[in-house]
Amino acid sequence: MENRSKEQKYLGEKGLIALIALLSAFVPLSTDIYLPALPGMADFFGAPAKLVNLTLIMFFIFFAAGMLFWGPMSDRYGRKPALLAGVTIYVISSVLCACSASIYQLIAFRILQAIGGSVASAVSTAIVKDVYRFEERESILAIVQSMVMISPALAPVLGAFMLSFTSWRGVFWALAAIGFIALMGSTAFQDTIARRSSVTIVESIGRLGVVLRNPGFLSLLILFSMTSISAMAFVASSSYVYENGFGVSEQAYSYYFALNAMGLLFGPMLYVKLSERHGRGQIINACFITIALSGVLVYLVGNISPLLFAFSILPATIAGVCSRPPGTNLMLEQQQEDAGSASSLMGCFTTIMGTIGMLIISLDWGSIIAALGIIYIAIGLTGLALWTLISKMSIIKQAPAAEAR
Numbered sequence: 001m002e003n004r005s006k007e008q009k010y011l012g013e014k015g016l017i018a019l020i021a022l023l024s025a026f027v028p029l030s031t032d033i034y035l036p037a038l039p040g041m042a043d044f045f046g047a048p049a050k051l052v053n054l055t056l057i058m059f060f061i062f063f064a065a066g067m068l069f070w071g072p073m074s075d076r077y078g079r080k081p082a083l084l085a086g087v088t089i090y091v092i093s094s095v096l097c098a099c100s101a102s103i104y105q106l107i108a109f110r111i112l113q114a115i116g117g118s119v120a121s122a123v124s125t126a127i128v129k130d131v132y133r134f135e136e137r138e139s140i141l142a143i144v145q146s147m148v149m150i151s152p153a154l155a156p157v158l159g160a161f162m163l164s165f166t167s168w169r170g171v172f173w174a175l176a177a178i179g180f181i182a183l184m185g186s187t188a189f190q191d192t193i194a195r196r197s198s199v200t201i202v203e204s205i206g207r208l209g210v211v212l213r214n215p216g217f218l219s220l221l222i223l224f225s226m227t228s229i230s231a232m233a234f235v236a237s238s239s240y241v242y243e244n245g246f247g248v249s250e251q252a253y254s255y256y257f258a259l260n261a262m263g264l265l266f267g268p269m270l271y272v273k274l275s276e277r278h279g280r281g282q283i284i285n286a287c288f289i290t291i292a293l294s295g296v297l298v299y300l301v302g303n304i305s306p307l308l309f310a311f312s313i314l315p316a317t318i319a320g321v322c323s324r325p326p327g328t329n330l331m332l333e334q335q336q337e338d339a340g341s342a343s344s345l346m347g348c349f350t351t352i353m354g355t356i357g358m359l360i361i362s363l364d365w366g367s368i369i370a371a372l373g374i375i376y377i378a379i380g381l382t383g384l385a386l387w388t389l390i391s392k393m394s395i396i397k398q399a400p401a402a403e404a405r
Contacts, residue, residue, distance in 0.1 A: 010188035019185040020127055021144045022178075023083075023120035026090070027063065027351070029178060030117055031056060032155035035239050035257070036250045037168040044168065045103040049240070050362065054107050056236060057358055059114040064351035066118030071344020072205045074123050078193050079130070079340075083186040086119025087179060094176035098169045113175075118347070120182065125343035129332050130192035137332065138275070141325040142268040160254035193340075207341045215395040217334035217342065223386050224327035225349040227320040230291065230372075230379045232354030233361040234260075234313060237368050245368065246306040256310045263314050267321030280326045281391055288387060290319035292380025299373025309369060316376050334397050 008016045034041075042052045066086075074082040093113035100106035124144075132140050162170050212218055242253040274283050294316035302309040328346065335342040357375065365371040390396060 008190055010190070011185070015185075016127075016131070016189070017140070017144060019182075019189060020124045022182050022185065023124040024144055026117045026120040026182075029155055030059065030113065030175060031235065032257075032261075033159040033174065034168060034171045035155075035235070036160040036254055037163055037171055038239050039243055040163070040250075041103075041168050045106075047103045051103055053236065053358070053362060055103075055110045057355060057362075058107055059110045060232070060351050060355040060358065062111045062114040063118045063121075064348040064355065066115040067122040067344040067347045067351070068208060069205070069344075070119040070122040071126065071340040071342075071347075072207055072338075073340070074119075074126060074193070075207065075338055075340035076196060078191045078196055079123050079127055080186065080189055080191045082119055082340075083123055083189065084183070086116045086123075087183045087186050089113075089116025090120075091176055091179040091183060092116075094172050094179055098172035098176065100169075117179075121347040121351075122340065122344040125328065125332070125346060126339040127192050129339040129343065130194065138325045138329045139272060141328050142272045145268040145321065145324055157254040157258050160251045163250060207338045208345060211335055211338050211341045211345055214334055216393075216397055217331055219390050219393070219395065220327065220331045220334065221346060221349050223383060223390060224323065224331065225346075225353045226379055226383055226386075227291065227323065228350045228354040229357035229360070230295075230316065230376045231320055231357065233357035233375050234317075234372060235354075236358040237361045237372065241309065241368055241372075242306055246309075248306055252306075256306055259310050260314050260317055263317035264321050267318045268325055270318065271322045271325050274322075275326075280330075281387075284323050284326060284387055284391075285384060287319040287323040288380050288384035290380070291316045291383065292377050294319070295373045295376025295378075295380060297373075298376060299370055302369045302373060303367065313372070313376070316380070330396075 011019060038052055038056075039049075041047075041055075042049050045052070070082050070086055090113055093109050093116055096109040097106055097113060100109055128137060128140060128144070158174075159171055162174065238257055239253060242248050242256055243250065248256065271283060294313060297312035297315075298309070302312045331346055332339070332342065360375065361368065361371060363371075
């Protein structure tokens with residue numbers, strides 16, 4: 001670990017990791033905690049499900065766009081100023097969401113919430129790049145991502161529990177409180193950037209193009225972002241599959257969702273254990289194969305019962321997040337400068353792919369479960385083919401410790 005991590009006078013090393021994890025969790029916290037309320041919100045506003053789903057879809061679109069702004073800004077002005085500005089916007093907009101009088105107001109305030117919250121994902125990965133060397137980075141990313149993945153497991157349960165004594169408005173008040181905690185952590189945070197960019201704001205944003213012209217980074221960016229298509233297709237449709245399709249209650253839905261989401265917690269640490277015996281490339285191959293096979297299970301038996309559906313999709317969930325630590329680390333290794341821009345592009349592409357997944361699953365399918373199975377099969381097979389091709393190309397900067405230790 002570099003000395004900059006030891007300069008956190010107020011947070012300390014563990015506090016810094018906790019802050020990075022909280023910032024990285026803004027996406028699942030801002031979406032999963034209110035998933036159980038989606039059907040009820042449609043009834044409250046008297047709006048069709050497609051319109052209510054815009055509160056989810058528009059959030060991801062503007063979250064992606066916001067990251068393209070905050071990443072370069074953090075390279076230009078520092079990580080801390082960007083965090084303070086963005087998280088403040090997130091807190092204010094969360095309060096406005098809670099006070100929305102119509103579905104259109106809620107959509108508008110969710111857009112503002114997305115723009116503010118996007119700073120968290122854009123900057124958190126850049127902080128990891130600032131502080132840790134490559135050899136340490138995969139372990140830190142696995143720890144942070146495991147901590148982050150607790151939120152998809154707990155958020156729907158918390159949301160369903162809150163709905164037992166409050167309305168959907170209470171969910172957004174909870175998000176405002178979480179944002180306030182992140183704001184306090186950002187205030188205590190001491191900047192980690194070693195050298196700020198001296199270019200203008202326009203030139204700073206233009207650095208995104210410089211990073212994208214790196215063929216090694218771009219090819220890995222597209223590859224490892226694809227798993228978000230299937231993952232977010234499941235997230236966007238899960239409440240309708242369980243509550244409308246299988247007829248379970250909001251509380252029961254949260255438990256089924258949490259069962260699957262526990263795979264998100266397990267996946268990153270599984271990679272750490274597997275990497276002790278197997279090479280990085282072998283593990284990534286296995287992850288894509290598992291995603292495809294999981295899709296086959298979903299397609300064949302997922303419609304029999306809610307429990308079978310949850311267990312059919314669980315292997316894909318584990319495999320998808322298992323591939324994230326090596327994927328993220330490999331991408332960071334391709335780009336030695338402009339860490340904020342690289343981080344924002346990684347988050348942006350992940351979000352865009354996730355939005356594509358939500359749009360695909362929102363189409364009029366005869367069976368949502370069968371559609372999910374097909375999506376997982378397609379992503380697994382495509383990812384395997386692309387990784388087999390890309391990993392052998394000279395444009396990829398081979399990282400240290402790529403083989404089994």
